[in-house]
Amino acid sequence: xxxxxxxxxxxxxxxxxxxxxxxxxxxxxxxxxxxxxxxxxxxxxxxxxxxxxxxxxxxxxxxxxxxxxxxxxxxxxxxxxxxxxxxxxxxxxxxxxxxxxxxxxxxxxxxxxx
Amino acid sequence: xxxxxxxxxxxxxxxxxxxxxxxxxxxxxxxxxxxxxxxxxxxxxxxxxxxxxxxxxxxxxxxxxxxxxxxxxxxxxxxxxxxxxxxxxxxxxxxxxxxxxxxxxxxxxxxx
Numbered sequence: 001x002x003x004x005x006x007x008x009x010x011x012x013x014x015x016x017x018x019x020x021x022x023x024x025x026x027x028x029x030x031x032x033x034x035x036x037x038x039x040x041x042x043x044x045x046x047x048x049x050x051x052x053x054x055x056x057x058x059x060x061x062x063x064x065x066x067x068x069x070x071x072x073x074x075x076x077x078x079x080x081x082x083x084x085x086x087x088x089x090x091x092x093x094x095x096x097x098x099x100x101x102x103x104x105x106x107x108x109x110x111x112x113x114x
Numbered sequence: 115x116x117x118x119x120x121x122x123x124x125x126x127x128x129x130x131x132x133x134x135x136x137x138x139x140x141x142x143x144x145x146x147x148x149x150x151x152x153x154x155x156x157x158x159x160x161x162x163x164x165x166x167x168x169x170x171x172x173x174x175x176x177x178x179x180x181x182x183x184x185x186x187x188x189x190x191x192x193x194x195x196x197x198x199x200x201x202x203x204x205x206x207x208x209x210x211x212x213x214x215x216x217x218x219x220x221x222x223x224x225x226x
Binding site for chain 1: 117118149154155156157158159162170205207214215216217218219220
């Protein structure tokens with residue numbers, strides 16, 4: 001079975017500060033890992049995905065994540081937070097091959113303050 | 115490309131009633147997925163279709179739940195004899211070949 005754990009249900013950063021959202025995974029097979037963002041009253045939008053190619057993955061809106069097998073982690077970062085980044089962020093894992101059956105974490109709500 | 119469309123956006127029903135939700139995927143996407151999301155949790159996989167074939171169902175999908183995709187285009191999710199525990203956001207997503215999922219805005223179900 002596969003699972004992801006997101007540490008911190010709420011994260012607050014100042015505008016312009018580094019964003020770090022944590023995700024650790026558990027998988028019996030090489031995983032595919034994803035980060036999704038959900039804005040209020042909208043569907044989930046894919047930020048980036050790791051599919052066993054480069055360990056450092058770049059996504060939209062300057063987000064990136066690094067796959068670290070030794071730490072079973074896939075943390076999401078952004079160098080400088082913007083007010084528009086305030087949203088709910090979900091880490092997800094699938095068995096590799098396709099994203100057909102995603103297992104999501106419980107989410108981290110990012111708040112950006114002035 | 116108009117995105118994944120879900121109707122209705124909100125549904126309030128009384129316990130014991132049947133409800134049906136509709137999902138219209140992005141045209142030409144061959145895969146369609148249903149997920150359920152409760153407050154404070156991430157989405158949970160319910161089922162998915164490739165064209166009109168239902169390929170996998172989660173154990174979360176009790177006998178009261180049924181999903182169809184009769185012509186490989188839109189899909190419906192029906193819940194019979196609703197219970198208060200069915201209250202959740204029901205999300206639909208579609209993809210071409212399973213690589214990248216595009217999610218709809220969901221149907222929020224409230225069972226009174």
